[in-house]
Amino acid sequence: MKTKVLFIVVITSLLSCSSPIDKKFNEETVKEDIEAIKGRIDSTDLQLLMGSIISLKFQEKKLEDMTYADILDNGKKLKEEQDKFEAEQKIIAEEAAKKEAIRLQRLNEVIMVSCFEKGFAKYDYEDYITYKFVIKNKSNKNVRALKGNITFTNLFDDEISSLNFVYDESIEAGTTATWNAQTDYNQFKDEDQLLKNKELKDLKVIWKPETIIFEDGTRLD
Structure with missing residues (x-):
């Protein structure tokens, strides 16, 4: 065995x-x-x-x-x-x-930015895409300046273009302000053509705040 x-x-x-x-x-x-x-x-x-x-x-x-x-x-x-x-x-x-x-939630509870008009203009032989934004101060303190980013996407959330957003004028607590902006238009860039030709109703406008400075010297980042 x-x-x-x-x-x-x-x-x-x-x-x-x-x-x-x-x-x-x-x-x-x-x-x-x-x-x-x-x-x-x-x-x-x-x-x-x-x-x-x-x-x-x-x-x-x-x-x-x-x-x-x-x-x-x-x-x-x-x-x-x-x-x-x-x-x-x-x-x-x-x-x-x-x-x-x-x-972002904390900052968005203070400032809300929306685009209510997008257009196209020519100045001095240059082409521009133009924008009008409304800024609402939802806080109980006066805002001295704010900085962030605006991104334009299509309805499927595909990014088309973005721009830096800097507003350095006072906005009293609970009030709104408007801001006119423009970006250079390049007819040879696909994203510029797409943004120019899209109506605002066919775009998503995403506001991403970065910094908010209040008149009392405090800030949110």
Whole structure:
């Protein structure tokens, strides 16, 4: 009985050692080795193995000292590290997005900007797209100046154009002001043509506040 058990152990050991995944890397037979390994591991591990071979070659590692199993383990470790890094990145990005959303909400509770007219004009042989904005101070403090950005998109939220918005005249608490602006028109730029030809009702106007300065010297950023 003991002899039979020992025989089975020896045979199992030999079969394990002869598995293509346990073979040492060989530059000359790598294609054949990979073909032999394909039937032994799933497609995900196969991609990790091949990716790890390429990565280690770029690092000028001596692959001949490693088995294909060692190379695969290296790929799995790299994948784990990459997944961990991407997860941390995602958390940081989500936290930053939440903070930005809160910041914008706080600023939008103070100042609201809307575009109520868009046109086209020529001055001194130059062409311009013109805009009229209404600014509402919704706070209980007088605003001294404000800065932000206006983005024009189509109805599918695809950005067409944007402009910097700077208004440095006082706006009393609870009142509104108007601001006329213009941007250069370039007939050879697709975005300029699109913005010029679109009616305001077919555009979305997105106000993104950056800084608000109050007459008492305080500010919101």
